[in-house]
Amino acid sequence: MEFNTDLSVVIPLLNEEESLQELHDWIVRVMCAENYRYEILFIDDGSTDKSWDIIEKLSAGNPCVKALRFSRNYGKSQALHAGFKEVKGRVVITMDADLQDAPDEIPALYQKIVTEKYDLVSGWKKKRFDSKIRKNIPSKLFNWAARKVSGISLNDFNCGLKAFDIKVVKAIDVEGEMHRYIPLLAKDAGFEKIAEQVVQHQARKYGETKFGMERFVNGFLDLLTLWFVSRFGKRPMYLFGFAGTLAFLFGLIATMYMGASKLIAVFYLQKPAPLVTDNPLFYIALTCMVLGTQLFLAGFLGELILRSKKKTKNYKTTQEIL
Secondary structure, eight states, X not given: OOOSOSEEEEEEESSOTTTXXXXXXXXXXXXXXXXXXEEEEEEEOSOOSSHHHHHHHHHHHOTTEEEEEOSSOOOHHHHHHHHXXXXXXXXXXXXXXXXXXXGGGXXXXXXXXXXXXXXXXXXXXXXXXXXXIIIIHHHHHHHHHHHHHHOOOOSOTTOSOEEEEHHHHHHOOOOTTGGGGHHHHHHHTTOOOEEEEEOOBOOOOSSOOSOOTHHHHHHHHHHHHHHHHHHHSSOHHHHHHHHHHHHHHHHHHHHHHHHHHHHIIIIISOSOOOOGGGSHHHHHHHHHHHHHHHHHHHHHHXXXXXXXXXXXXXXXXXXXXX
């Protein structure tokens, strides 16, 4: 497939007026030095400063600069999602606008995609200039958990500097706050050639970080969601059906035990037996049977919905081919 653009640089931003001109000039120097055909796509995620005015000036002076503007702050994931829909380059580079990602790293990342045929190359900020308590230690815990859950051996999932084959960004949907897990989204979409490369991390030159400590809480919750969807999203019956069957069987066995105990006491031992409803186990068994039935039905309905979607998708594909 022929491409008119070698590189698309996607830059989501929020209130980064001080750094935009410097970042643009730095990227352009690298592009010109490597003789790349390029485009720079700024996504203004609802900035309230003069970021958009600066982007308009950059676009007026450089036809390779394009931009999208959100009416309010939607988040980095939504910004990347919108940018991925618009890019046209053979290789797509994502980077932050705060100058902590060095454009000098772009040629090496580009070569890994084009020459070594990786689907995705993620940057690794091995030496960081952030606060250890606020960022470094939580990031290490977060990355450790992400490795264990995803099975992808990356040291820095949340590094903003990444390179993609364009097929990857067109195949994935980055929603919610899933920008942290783009490698996992790519893996689930069938792109398993994922590599990592050590990149230079710059100390923040202007302003302050836009992310607070809550991002780590949200990150772990998103990780659990992705783990669940990637493992059981295609076969919900494996989870809900199994759990429902176990709960129902436990309730059924407990009920049979209580009934048999009462029958033995009354007809064999010839002594009065307490009411079944006086036994707390009765209510536990009843709850398990009801819950087990609901879980099983949830899995069954999930399977029906998935099969219906697959049939609809196959029908649409057939119509397009015909």
